[in-house]
Amino acid sequence: EVQLVQSGAEVKKPGESLKISCQGSGYIFISYWIGWVRQMPGKGLEWMGIIYPGDSDTRYSPSLQGQVTISADKSISTAYLQWSSLKASDTAMYYCVSPKGGFGSPTDYWGQGTLVTVSS
């Protein structure tokens, strides 16, 4: 059974750094793209970026390029979403996702979500 298990909720202050994680299991981690989808409070879904762990090919949404870093550690089947300096507007639920059919296919698998709260 494919599972994407995300790290727990975080409460941070503006300007702080953060790295949240998503561990994949039940499939060959390096062979499937894994991405991140943001959902701001009371709002819709927004793709942030996606990475292919096999060769670290990474695509970012143009609107978020430079604001976050997506990475993966093949050795522990884990993907990461990282901020160097959080803002209050980064407060959101973040979902780790994986389209099993590859890049440009529907998003079959979703993690449980990581709630990030940024507040002074």
Add this chain to the structure above:
Amino acid sequence: EIVMTQSPATLSVSPGERATLSCRPSQSVSSNLAWYQQIPGQAPRLLIYGASTRATGIPARFSGSGSGTEFTLTISSLQSEDFAVYYCQQYNNWPFTFGQGTKLEIK
């Protein structure tokens, strides 16, 4: 970036009735269109992909149609568990984009 426009924003329907939701991309996405259901407090769930193929385990009362720039999700006989928010998403062009959602509520 392809803009996905869903309508209506909110749809009020009685249990047992049919619901029809619309999704219109700003440019053609061929049949690379998916529908997701999100129940409050839960992650979204894939319902339909390829515009009209039900995902594994999705009941037959859910159906999708369309291609290009006009798509429809139909729920033939609404059950209590179907009242949720529905999103369409194109995966034809990066960045993949979602519609703003249609909230299906009990009338």
